[in-house]
Amino acid sequence: MQEDTYKSLQEGWDEFLKGLAEYEKQFLIKEKEDLLLDAYTRWLKTKEERDKLQVLNLAFDLSTLGVAVDTKRLFSGDK
DSSP, rough: OOOHHHHHHHHHHHHHHHHHHHHHHHHHHHHHHHHHHHHHHHHHHOOOOHHHHHHHHHHHHHHHHOOOOHHHHHHHTTT
């Protein structure tokens, strides 16, 4: 009986940790998306290389989190 209680508690804890990890991931994605939009807006105004690099770095960070950003489309008019 005690083993069943322990197993149930462990499963509940594992589920909690899984949910927390997903919440953290979604929070990080939202944060990176906001930063990317700010950097892209800044790049549209300045056309400075450092702003473009920041956009590319944030797009890469998002890709590691499973979010695809079409940077070719973002910079399609950039020659």
